[in-house]
Amino acid sequence: MRQRKVFQLLRLFDLMDVKGFQAYLANPYFNQSKTLIEFFVRCRKRVLDLPEEAACTVDDFLAGSNMSRRRMDKMCSRLYALACNYLALKSFEQDGQVQDDMLFKAIEQRDVEGKETLRMNARLRGLNDAQKEGPETILRALELRWRHAEMAIKTRETRQLWQENFHHLHELLDRYYALQKLKLLSATANIRKIFKHEAGDPGHVFWETLRHSGTDIGLPTLARGYFLCIRMMEGEAGETWFQELLQLLGENAAAFREPEAMELYGYALNFCICNSNQGKLEYLQHASALYRQLLDNKLILEKGELWPQQFKNIVALHCRLGEVDWVSQFIAEYAPFLPVQSRKNDLMYNEAILSFYRGAYAPAIRQFKDIIAHLTDDVFYGIDARVYLWKSYFEMYADLSMAEVDDMHRLYDSFRLFIERNDKIAVAHKQHYRNFIREFKRFMEILRLKPIAVDSLQRL
Template sequence: MIQHKLIDLLRQFNRKEMTRFREFVHSPYFNKHRDVRALTQYLDSCYPEFSAFQCDRYRVYKKVFPRKAHDQGKLAVVFTYTYRLAEQFLAQEMLRSGEAETNHLLLRGMRQVKAFELYQKVLDRSGAQLENAGEQSSTHWWHRYQMASERDYFLNHIIAKRDLSGLNVMEEQLDRFYLAEKLKNAVEAQVRRNMVKVETESRMLDSAVREVAENLEVYRNIPAIYLYYKLFEMLREKDHRHYYEALQELKSGESCFPPPERASLYNYFQNYCIREINQNNLEFLQELFRLYQSQLEQELLLEEGYLSEWHYKNIVTVGLRLEELDWVHEFIRTYRDRLRPEVADNAYRFNLAAYYHEAKVYGKVLDLLIKVEYRDPRYNLGAKALLLRTYYELEEDEALYSLVDSFLQYLQRNQKMSDARREGFYHLFRMTRRAAHIRSRLGYDKKEKTAKDLDRLKRELETTGGILNQSWLEAKMDEIAKYC
């Protein structure tokens, strides 16, 4: 089978992109090589499998050169030409999607051919489009700078108006782009610094932050600067006030950012909430839920039209923790069809089982979990934890003890799991078994012994960090305490 970067690249194309690439190659403006057209036509027929049989070098050669003796070097040259066209195709596709980039290149082209009368019309039209643009991310200000540069050229070299007006506008737009991009990178650096505990240096960041901090009113109406400044404060200073201020800025200016960047912005807030929830600041559970709802309304969580099964699971988990049972049940049903077909049934059953557990319909939990496929370790672990809690609620103690024994053996064998995750599951299963044992002795042991055993378990729960489903465990212990 031919191993070539051309085939690797074409595998990543969707059907529309593959069709457009074939049309691109058949355009005589971009390609005049008949052999390249023949190769592309054949590879299009192989899409998307590109199997070993289809891509056998001798088979491919016969399709491209049907009546010629095999010449591997000749075929390699055609592959190289075609790959270069594929790169050019991707660049053209990006150019088609960017009106501002196209206008700038058009202006440069008109300058080159000295079409100055038409140049001025395109310049005015392009400037108006940018002025009225709804989205104003940092890239927007870069395009404004480029357009200001073209206008300054027009003023100074075409109509010979020798003043500083065009240059002043250029400087203003460049400053806005620089500050927006600098603060955007600073936010991302702060996030990564918190994750990997590595210090990064930026010689000019302090001056950029100081410029915005000392002139807040100047930048307040420029979301690409002001919002990222507020985000930087949120991540740098431990004061929840910055979270709420930054979130308010996002809500008031989110239409200024294209959907991919808007999704990234929401992700910063999500991660902040998750960090606070992990530190037991449960007020941020409701905040996280609202963030998910906002993203669902704007379809920011969809990738190629599909909702990730893990977003699906996380949203269900947060909703259930907030006891939003009706909302969660409707969400599970509604978004089943937005999941990728190959994972939809599995994700639906698992999350519906989680819903029925919170709704205390434990029989349906067991029926659904039997049908869940455990090829992904995350489903396996989540299902086992859900099964544990269900056995406890049903007082199926023998089944619970058996599950705990087998699961603890599984944890010992599985060395790929992170230590923190392993510890979290280990303590959940171990302490649930002890709670079940204490409960099973109610009416047999003296109340003083039960209270002593329960108090010991509670103290251990309080001093052990990172226990999964800790609030559920605490609730079960409180139920036992009523009998003491």
């Protein structure tokens, strides 16, 4: 039965897999001879010549071969075991840990000689070059170095390697500590920025030393990114630090692990939002540049999906910048990446936004009414739809029917009740929308008392 499994397994390999498996068999760590590789090639050729439904047995290969049944059975068993290992490795080829663990196992089971040690050192040196920069990469290098050091002190000729590994272990630990500390300080500074808390003093010798040194030279690129984020959010020459961060992300984001890259982009985007809310409209262009980088570097997708909030933010931002044609193309291109369960609703909302910014206010009114009527479970779509519905009414006030004017007035009470009665809206957000509703009422009074002022207000 084992031989039959071997031949069934061989049918699964395409040409590239065959080459890869041959290279795998030739790996010196497995000490395989050319005989097994030649046997594999011959077996595969014979199998491909047989009908698909044929039951392959050892007898099919004994004919014309000088191998005994016992010898061929042994060769098939070895080939089957190695083929299973190879397929398992291929399944996890994106995870360097599998390869490293197999390498360690191969070395630990043999007397470590100079050639194997050199290869191990080469693997360790190439680890950071082969993987993207991030704390997980540093931890993996640390683990490899530590295990290598443990093996070094157990062998006769490699005891001196302990001292070399000892130095590298300290270096890796320092890098990991610095990166994680900067990540934590960045998150703290971001929270303070969002909730407008005073910057305060981090109270940590590490940051004080780094900040007062006057330079961040010597920090790895990713750690420098977090350093720039903290300085940017401290409020001291934030624009200068932001520009440096923008350049760093543009040049290096593709070399970072996705979680760290998205974190840095998130801090930069929050900084843009805070400044644009203060009337610094040039930060809308900066936010657009950041989103374009996310799209260009393929970082916008998470597990093959685009988060609806990101989709909404990109659409609204670029509509405000007047890039409605670009937005239309973006919606068409990235709509398939929205989560299936919410895709219809997400598209309904964003297409309504696009209609509004194109100046198609009558269709926008119908679309926003549909959103309010149907998307009752999504609080924030409901809020934004009411805001844009009122704006749409206002933009075409002179052409509204009496029924539409009545709807516009009723929107004041319905919007106010929606905000006050909804427990899903945070207190800070409720206050923001109360202020909006207050202004809403004031404009309604102006429209009622002085209809001629509409044209002037629309130009504000």
